Amino acid sequence: MTGMTGRMFTAATKPLSWPITVKVPMLVVLLMVIVSAVITNRVLARLADTQERHLEQLAAAYLDGLSTSLTPSVLREDIWEVFDTLDRSRERYRGLNVDWAVVTDGNNRVLAATDPTRFPSDRTLAPGIVAQFPGAGVELVEQLTTAYAARPLTYQDREIGHIYAAADIRPLLQERSEVFATLALTNAILTLILAVIGYCAVRRMVQPIRILTLHLDRSTQGPIEPIAEEVVGSHGGEFRRLFTRYNGLARAVNEREELAAKLAEEEKLASLGRLASGLAHEINNPLGGMFNALDSLRRHGDRETVRTTSGRLLEQGLAGIRDLVRSTLAVYRDDSGRRRLIPSDIDDLRLLIEPEIKRKRLTLHWTNDLSGALELPAARMRDAVLNVLLNACEASPEDTAISLRAVADAQAATFEIADSGSGLPPHLKEYLEQPDTAVAPFGRRSGLGLWMVKRLCQELGGSIHVPEKGDGGTLIRLVIPFESRELKHVA
Amino acid sequence: MAKAEASEKTISFGLTPVFLTNDLELLTKLKSYLERATGRTVQLVQRRTYEEITALLVSGQLQAAWICGYPFVQYRDRLSLVAVPVWNGKPLYRSYLIIPRDREMTGVEELKGDLHAFSDPNSNSGYLVTAALLARQKLRPEQFFRQTFFTYGHRNVVRAVASGLAQSGSVDGYVWEVMSEIEPELTGRTKVLRKSELLGFPPIACANTEWERDSVPLLKRALLDMRHDPEGLQILDLLRLDGFSSEDARLFDTIAEEMTLVMSLPA
Numbered sequence: 001m002t003g004m005t006g007r008m009f010t011a012a013t014k015p016l017s018w019p020i021t022v023k024v025p026m027l028v029v030l031l032m033v034i035v036s037a038v039i040t041n042r043v044l045a046r047l048a049d050t051q052e053r054h055l056e057q058l059a060a061a062y063l064d065g066l067s068t069s070l071t072p073s074v075l076r077e078d079i080w081e082v083f084d085t086l087d088r089s090r091e092r093y094r095g096l097n098v099d100w101a102v103v104t105d106g107n108n109r110v111l112a113a114t115d116p117t118r119f120p121s122d123r124t125l126a127p128g129i130v131a132q133f134p135g136a137g138v139e140l141v142e143q144l145t146t147a148y149a150a151r152p153l154t155y156q157d158r159e160i161g162h163i164y165a166a167a168d169i170r171p172l173l174q175e176r177s178e179v180f181a182t183l184a185l186t187n188a189i190l191t192l193i194l195a196v197i198g199y200c201a202v203r204r205m206v207q208p209i210r211i212l213t214l215h216l217d218r219s220t221q222g223p224i225e226p227i228a229e230e231v232v233g234s235h236g237g238e239f240r241r242l243f244t245r246y247n248g249l250a251r252a253v254n255e256r257e258e259l260a261a262k263l264a265e266e267e268k269l270a271s272l273g274r275l276a277s278g279l280a281h282e283i284n285n286p287l288g289g290m291f292n293a294l295d296s297l298r299r300h301g302d303r304e305t306v307r308t309t310s311g312r313l314l315e316q317g318l319a320g321i322r323d324l325v326r327s328t329l330a331v332y333r334d335d336s337g338r339r340r341l342i343p344s345d346i347d348d349l350r351l352l353i354e355p356e357i358k359r360k361r362l363t364l365h366w367t368n369d370l371s372g373a374l375e376l377p378a379a380r381m382r383d384a385v386l387n388v389l390l391n392a393c394e395a396s397p398e399d400t401a402i403s404l405r406a407v408a409d410a411q412a413a414t415f416e417i418a419d420s421g422s423g424l425p426p427h428l429k430e431y432l433e434q435p436d437t438a439v440a441p442f443g444r445r446s447g448l449g450l451w452m453v454k455r456l457c458q459e460l461g462g463s464i465h466v467p468e469k470g471d472g473g474t475l476i477r478l479v480i481p482f483e484s485r486e487l488k489h490v491a
Numbered sequence: 492m493a494k495a496e497a498s499e500k501t502i503s504f505g506l507t508p509v510f511l512t513n514d515l516e517l518l519t520k521l522k523s524y525l526e527r528a529t530g531r532t533v534q535l536v537q538r539r540t541y542e543e544i545t546a547l548l549v550s551g552q553l554q555a556a557w558i559c560g561y562p563f564v565q566y567r568d569r570l571s572l573v574a575v576p577v578w579n580g581k582p583l584y585r586s587y588l589i590i591p592r593d594r595e596m597t598g599v600e601e602l603k604g605d606l607h608a609f610s611d612p613n614s615n616s617g618y619l620v621t622a623a624l625l626a627r628q629k630l631r632p633e634q635f636f637r638q639t640f641f642t643y644g645h646r647n648v649v650r651a652v653a654s655g656l657a658q659s660g661s662v663d664g665y666v667w668e669v670m671s672e673i674e675p676e677l678t679g680r681t682k683v684l685r686k687s688e689l690l691g692f693p694p695i696a697c698a699n700t701e702w703e704r705d706s707v708p709l710l711k712r713a714l715l716d717m718r719h720d721p722e723g724l725q726i727l728d729l730l731r732l733d734g735f736s737s738e739d740a741r742l743f744d745t746i747a748e749e750m751t752l753v754m755s756l757p758a
Contacts, residue, residue, distance in 0.1 A: 079640040080608070080647060083656050117655035121606055122638050 024202040025195040032194060036187035040180065047179055051172045055096075055147060059167065062093045063151035066163055070103060074111060074153055074161045079121050083112035090114060099146060101165040102129075103153075111161065125164070133164060145170045208239035212246060223257060224250040264452050271390055271449075278355025282324050286317030293317070327351040341378040341413075343370040346406055349386050356393040357402075365403035374413055375482035376460070381413075384456040388417045388476055391449045395421030395474065412462070412481040420473040424466055432464040432476070453478075501532045502706045505544040505556030507693070517729045524722045528713030531706060539643055541613035548698055554706045555697040561615035563696050564747040567740070571702050573695040574714040574735040575742065578665055582738050585664035586616035586687040589652050592680050599624065599685055607636040608648045608657035615746050616663040617645055620687045623749035626756050646670065653680035665692070669731045691742040695735070711737070 015023070066089055073081035082103050090098055102113040104125050113119035133150040147169045153161040211227060218225055226247040232240060293310035300306040327348045346368050357364050385404075392402045400420035407414050424432075432454055457464055462480035469475040504525065506518075518535055525533040536553060538544045545562040547553045548570070555573050563570055575582040590596060609632075610617020618641075625635050632639050640657070642648050645666035651657040664686060671678040695714060697707045717723030718734030727734060 079606075079638075079656065080642040080651060083651065083654070084642075084647070087650075087654070112656060115655075121656060 020206055021199055021203045025198040028194050028198040029191055032187065032191040036183070036191070040183045040187070043183060044176060044180060047176060051176070055167070055169065055172065058093065058096045059147070059149040059165070062089065062096050062098070062165065063149060063163055065089065065092070066101075066103075067151055067153050070163065071153055071155055071160070074103060074105060075155060077105060077111060079112050083116070083121075086112060086114045097168045097171060099166045099168040101163065103161060103163050105161045106159060108162070129164070132166075145173070208235050208242070212242065215246070215250075219250070224253050226250040260451060264455075267449060268452070271387075274356070274390075275352060278352075279324065279328060281355055283321055286320045290314050290317035324351065339378040340373040341370075341376040341381045342373050343368055343406075345378050345382050346370060346385060346404075346415075349382060349389060352386060353389050353393055356390065360393065360396065360398045362393065362396055362399070363401040365401060367403070367405040369405070369407045370413065371408075374408060376413060376480060377483075380456050380460060381480065384453050384460075384478060384480075385415050385417070387449045387453045387456075388415070388478070391453075392417050392419035392421070392474070392476075395419045397421070400473075412479050415478045415480075416475060417478075418469065418473060418475045420471075423469075423472060424474045424476075429466045432466055435463070501534055502529060502555070502710060503534045503536050503553045504710070505536045505538070505548055505553040505558070507538075507541050507544050507556070507558055514729065517726065520722065520726050520729070524717070524720065524726055525710070525713055527722070528716065528720070529706070529709040531709065541611045545613065548696065551698050551700055553698075554701050554704070555695055555710050557693065557695050559611075559613060559615050559693045560691045560743045560746045561619045561750065562613050563694055564743050564750055565613070567743075567747070569699055570696045571699050572738060572740050573697050573707060573711045575694045575738040576692050576730070577733040577736050578692060578731070580733060581689070582692045582736055582742060583689040584616065584692045585689060586620035587662050587664045587667050587683045588621060588659060588685040589649065589662055589667065589681045590659045590684045591652055591655060592682045594658070594682075596684055602659045602684075603635055604637045605658040606656070607632065607639045608651040608660035609639055609641050610645050610648050610660075610662060611641055611643055614645075614663070615690060615693070615749075616665075616687070617648060617661050619746065619749055619753065620690070621661040622753045624687075626749075626752045629756065631756055649677055649681060653677055659684070663693075665731075672731070688745070690745055691738075694738070694743070 015026070018026070066085065069085050070082060073085060086101050086103065089101075098114065100113060100115045100118065102119045102125060103111045105111055108125050108130070110119050110121050110123050110125050112121050119125065133148045145168065147167045148165070149167070150162060150164045152159050153163060211231060215225055215227055227243045232243040232247070235243065290313065293313035296306050297310040301310075328351075347366075350364070350366055353364075356362075385406075389402070389404065396402055396419045402420070403416075403418045405416045428450060432450060454464060457478060457480065460480050462478060465477040465479065467475055467477065502525070522533050522535055536544070536547065536556075538547070541559055541562055544553070544556050545558055545566065548556040548558065549566050563572075578584055588599060588602070590602075596602070607621075609621070612618055622632055625632055628635075640651075642651055645663040648657075648660040648662040649667065649670060652660040652662075660681075667678060667681075667683070695710075697710075701707050714735040715737060717727060
């Protein structure tokens with residue numbers, strides 16, 4: 001669990017390792033953010049432009065209209081008419097949102113203003129106010145809330161006064177921020193919708209890959225499971241072809257597994273045959289002596305010494321046969337794998353490979369350090385070790401040596417079988433050491449025995465090691481852990 | 492000759508810029524009523540100043556006109572009274588000195604140095620009353636006030652004071668009172684500092700020469716009967732007047748005295 005969180009954490013910091021169902025929506029979001037940023041920027045710039053132009057036109061119209069109607073009144077210095085004109089123009093130029101307007105005479109003295117309390121008539125207009133007005137045009141500054149526009153009043157080429165007007169531009173700025181908010185909100189919603197669509201679409205697209213991955217994952221724990229026909233049928237195009245090919249592959253692999261099992265069975269029968277011929281040979285040897293003794297008895301049975309010698313020989317021969325039969329019985333007794341392994345089970349194997357040892361004149365080094373009953377199933381353990389021993393006999397050239405060493409500690413029993421052969425081919429070594437069941441290596445008869453060993457080992461939860469052996473030949477180490485007591489208790 | 496006959500049948504009636512003259516509903520109703528009551532075609536004539544209307548009246552271009560008491564006493568020898576409006580049961584009104592609502596004052600003398608709004612140089616309530624008040628102190632308006640200006644309309648005086656353009660104004664008391672019913676938000680920004688004594692209400696007058704012709708008696712009858720006619724009552728309601736009455740020219744003697752006082756000041 002900790003490992004998984006750690007992996008996820010590492011994955012979260014590396015966008016390239018994100019699943020495609022996240023990557024594509026994230027890409028959509030990124031693109032949308034860029035697009036909306038560009039669009040918003042453009043729209044706002046255009047809006048500001050339009051607003052500024054509009055304001056400028058409106059201000060020009062306002063000042064033009066005013067200057068025409070104000071000129072006669074300014075000439076007469078008619079305070080009331082100037083005020084009345086300014087006051088009425090407020091209604092007429094409502095769109096301009098005039099905050100205040102002042103009309104001065106040629107001496108910069110206020111004639112009248114829209115707000116007489118702020119700009120009393122017959123007083124000089126403060127220079128600070130005049131300084132706020134730009135030379136020409138209207139400025140629309142984001143930080144300011146007021147736009148200033150001024151126009152001289154001329155009559156017969158003589159400057160008779162000025163109009164100063166200040167417009168409240170907060171509504172324009174307000175409009176800008178509203179447009180910005182609308183754009184941002186719309187883009188955010190669009191982005192979200194597109195991201196969700198992207199997620200759903202990609203999820204749907206990669207679903208066949210997930211199915212395939214799931215089946216491949218399962219195949220590591222057992223036989224390869226083909227994808228159900230209705231699932232294959234529900235997909236079209238390249239995925240249907242992919243699934244069909246996967247199913248073909250699954251069928252082929254499963255057939256090979258079956259074939260391997262069948263060949264292993266045959267191999268078992270073949271070793272049985274070898275064992276049987278070995279047994280016959282073992283029985284045949286004392287039989288010859290026994291027949292000789294019988295013949296001597298029949299011919300010279302009246303002699304006391306002959307009777308004694310023949311009886312001893314017969315007894316020896318029969319004892320040899322009895323031992324052989326007993327150990328064979330012990331080895332092949334059907335105990336359904338319930339009996340626990342005892343040290344003599346391993347020692348009995350020595351008798352079983354004896355014929356092979358003798359045939360090839362091999363030297364056998366036998367070290368059995370096991371003691372007491374071990375928490376291991378006797379029959380399957382013996383099968384596994386016997387197969388390795390037989391393989392070792394087969395691999396060893398004549399007049400060489402093989403060895404067995406069996407030891408146990410608190411957790412597991414270890415069996416090391418060494419031979420003096422030409423060594424294990426690398427692909428077999430790899431096959432044995434791999435933890436999961438892979439396809440059995442074919443093409444060599446020797447592989448089948450190993451395949452069985454591997455199967456048994458795996459059933460017992462053990463592992464196989466093939467360490468490097470300095471003096472040539474092969475060393476195979478089986479490490480089989482004891483069955484857990486709880487498990488045994490439950491069973 | 493036929494043309495003269497036709498013009499003979501038309502009554503030209505002059506209206507000074509009292510505040511309600513720009514009310515189209517009133518003008519339409521007044522024209523319609525007068526035409527029905529006199530049986531003549533009535534032409535309502537409006538001008539910007541009292542002076543223009545007075546000139547038209549004196550020169551005989553108008554059969555009658557609603558003028559102010561001041562022009563009436565100015566041309567007393569050439570004009571005759573037709574009728575006087577009755578307001579609050581009397582043919583009288585006052586002139587008001589108004590100031591912005593938030594201006595704290597106790598007396599008229601504090602208005603010294605103001606920018607002052609008058610209605611019309613030929614208006615009694617909108618000029619003469621204040622000028623006479625100052626004349627008693629031997630002062631002319633331009634000496635007492637820093638500056639004065641004329642708005643040519645009583646309503647404009649209220650606007651000028653309400654907006655702060657003028658620090659004080661002289662206005663027709665009748666107009667201010669009626670406006671405080673119709674436009675309380677405008678008059679509410681002003682307050683009355685001083686009310687004058689009762690004076691003759693702006694009358695309807697005609698040139699002496701017109702008195703002999705039949706159109707003036709017809710017009711007088713129509714005005715006096717207005718309070719008994721449903722359409723006439725609607726007009727009176729719009730004007731907030733009780734009716735019109737026939738009065739003696741001596742009603743305007745107080746105005747004549749004020750005029751004499753103002754005229755007596757050395758220029």
